[in-house]
Amino acid sequence: MYDVIIVGAGPAGLFSALKFSQKNKNLKVLLIDKGNLVENRQKTEVMNGFGGAGTFSDGKLHFTPVLSHEKLLHLYTVSEYQEYLDAVEKIFLDYGVNPEYYPKDLSKAKDLVDNAERNNIKLFIRKTLHVGTDKLPKIIKKMQDDILKSNIELLPNTEIKDLIIENNKIKGVVTKENKEILGKYVICAPGRYNASWIEKITNKYNIKTVYDKIEVGVRVEFPASINNGHSELMYETIYSLYTKTFDDVVRTFCPCPKGFVAIEDYKDYVCVNGYSNSNNDGKNSNFALVVEVALTKPLESSRKYAEFIAQGVTLLGAGKPIIQRFKDLKQGRRSTPDRILKAHIEPSLKDAIPGDIGMAMPYRITKNLIEGIEALSKILPGLDGDSTFLYAPEVKFRSTKVFTNKKLETEIENLFMAGDGAGVSGNIIGAAISGIIAAEGIISKEFT
Numbered sequence: 001m002y003d004v005i006i007v008g009a010g011p012a013g014l015f016s017a018l019k020f021s022q023k024n025k026n027l028k029v030l031l032i033d034k035g036n037l038v039e040n041r042q043k044t045e046v047m048n049g050f051g052g053a054g055t056f057s058d059g060k061l062h063f064t065p066v067l068s069h070e071k072l073l074h075l076y077t078v079s080e081y082q083e084y085l086d087a088v089e090k091i092f093l094d095y096g097v098n099p100e101y102y103p104k105d106l107s108k109a110k111d112l113v114d115n116a117e118r119n120n121i122k123l124f125i126r127k128t129l130h131v132g133t134d135k136l137p138k139i140i141k142k143m144q145d146d147i148l149k150s151n152i153e154l155l156p157n158t159e160i161k162d163l164i165i166e167n168n169k170i171k172g173v174v175t176k177e178n179k180e181i182l183g184k185y186v187i188c189a190p191g192r193y194n195a196s197w198i199e200k201i202t203n204k205y206n207i208k209t210v211y212d213k214i215e216v217g218v219r220v221e222f223p224a225s226i227n228n229g230h231s232e233l234m235y236e237t238i239y240s241l242y243t244k245t246f247d248d249v250v251r252t253f254c255p256c257p258k259g260f261v262a263i264e265d266y267k268d269y270v271c272v273n274g275y276s277n278s279n280n281d282g283k284n285s286n287f288a289l290v291v292e293v294a295l296t297k298p299l300e301s302s303r304k305y306a307e308f309i310a311q312g313v314t315l316l317g318a319g320k321p322i323i324q325r326f327k328d329l330k331q332g333r334r335s336t337p338d339r340i341l342k343a344h345i346e347p348s349l350k351d352a353i354p355g356d357i358g359m360a361m362p363y364r365i366t367k368n369l370i371e372g373i374e375a376l377s378k379i380l381p382g383l384d385g386d387s388t389f390l391y392a393p394e395v396k397f398r399s400t401k402v403f404t405n406k407k408l409e410t411e412i413e414n415l416f417m418a419g420d421g422a423g424v425s426g427n428i429i430g431a432a433i434s435g436i437i438a439a440e441g442i443i444s445k446e447f448t
Contacts, residue, residue, distance in 0.1 A: 002030045004442060005173055005183035007160050010052020012189035012268065012435035014420030015144055018437035021150030029152045034159040036404055038140045046264055047193040050156065051140035054428040058256050058275045059131030059427050061234055066124060068426025073433065075406045083275050084433040086417045095139050097376045102128040102235035109234050116239065118384050124238040132278025161351050171416040186295045187438045192397050192420040195303060199400045207410050208403040212423050214302040215396040216309055217290035217369055218357065219272045221389040223345050224285045226382045231285065243371040246364055248291055250372035256288035261349035261391050263321060269307065269314040272321045274389045288394045291368045306395045313360040313393040322360060323352035324406035326388040330370060332358065343387040348390035357392045407441025408434060416441060
C-alpha cells in the first residue's frame with residue numbers, strides 16, 4: 001500500500017516526485033512509467049520513458065506566463081503563477097542548466113515585435129533558456145537519481161490501464177497485466193502521448209472534461225540564413241496571425257535554429273518534430289507551423305480528428321512522414337525526389353517520402369498553411385522560396401482538459417491530474433509546475 005502513486009514520469013511526474021522528496025520523506029511514493037529509465041531509453045523511444053517526451057526535445061524552457069502557460073491562469077493570478085515559474089527555473093539552474101537567457105537584447109526584440117505588428121503578425125517575447133537535445137537527458141538523469149536516493153520507488157516499463165475507484169474515492173491503479181497497486185492518492189500525469197487514455201478514464205468514471213483545441217500542420221525547414229537575425233537575438237520566435245481566406249489562427253511553435261527534423265512514432269501513425277543541439281550545429285532551421293482546430297458538433301473530439309488527419313498522411317507516406325517543397329505545394333503538384341534535389345539545402349530528415357501534402361490534409365488547413373508562409377515571408381524574406389521544405393504531419397495534441405480544483409484534484413476524491421495529457425499544461429515547464437501543484441495539494445491534505 002502506497003501513500004502516493006504517480007502515473008507518468010515526464011516533467012509533471014518527475015517534479016511531483018521531487019516535491020515529495022524535498023518536503024516529506026515519510027510518504028511512501030511510487031513513480032510509474034510505461035517506458036524505460038532515462039539511461040536505458042533509446043533514441044527511438046521518444047514518447048515514453050522517464051523524463052517524458054521532452055527528454056529528447058530541443059529543451060526550450062519558458063518562464064513568461066503566456067501561450068501554453070495560460071492553461072492554469074483560471075486558477076492562479078499571473079503573479080501567483082510567476083512564483084511557480086521562478087521556482088522551477090531555479091530548480092533547472094541548480095541541476096546545471098546554463099543560465100544563458102533569451103532575448104539577448106530586449107530593446108531590439110521589441111523592434112522585431114513592432115515590425116511584425118506592422119505586417120499583422122504577433123510576435124511573442126518570452127524569457128527562454130535553451131538546454132539542447134544533447135544535454136537535457138543528463139539533467140533528467142540527475143533528477144531521477146535524486147528521486148531514487150530519497151527512497152521514492154521507481155517502476156519502469158509498466159503500463160497502467162485502469163484506476164481503482166470506490167465510492168467516488170481513488171483506491172489505486174491497475175496495470176496492463178491486471179495487477180492491482182493500492183494507493184491513498186493518485187496523480188495521473190501520463191503525458192500528451194497518452195491523452196487518449198485520460199479521455200477513456202474520464203469517460204468511464206464520469207469525470208468532467210472539456211475538449212480543447214488541437215493544432216495541425218507541418219514542420220517548415222528552410223536555410224538558416226532566413227531566420228538568423230531573429231534567432232540569434234530571441235532564439236525562440238513564436239508568430240501568430242489570422243489567415244486571409246478563412247480568418248483562422250495560424251501560428252508557429254518550437255523553432256529550432258540550425259536544428260533538425262525528427263520523427264515521432266505514435267504506433268498507428270507518425271508525426272514530425274524538431275530539435276537543436278546545444279551548439280546549434282545544423283545547417284538548416286525549422287519550426288512548426290500549425291492551424292488551430294476547435295470542433296463543436298457533431299464531432300467534439302478534436303483529438304480524434306487530428307488522429308484521422310495524421311493517419312491519412314501516414315497512409316500516403318507508406319508509414320513515413322511526407323516531405324514537399326513549398327513551391328510544389330503552391331503549384332498543386334507533388335514533390336518528387338528530383339524536385340527535392342533542386343532545393344539549395346538538403347533535408348535534415350532523410351526518412352521522409354516526397355509527396356503531396358495537399359492530397360493528405362483538408363483543403364482548409366492546406367490553404368491556411370500556404371497563406372501563413374506567405375504572410376511570414378514579409379518579415380522573414382525567402383521563407384516562401386524554392387528551398388523551403390514542409391514535413392507532414394505536425395500535430396500538437398491538447399484535446400481533453402480535466403476539470404479540477406486549484407490544487408488539481410478532480411471530482412474523484414484524492415485523484416489529481418497533472419501535465420499535458422490532462423490538458424492542464426502545454427510545455428515542459430508548465431507540466432513541471434502542474435506536478436508541483438498536485439504534490440502540494442496532497443501534502444496539504446495529508447499534513448494540515
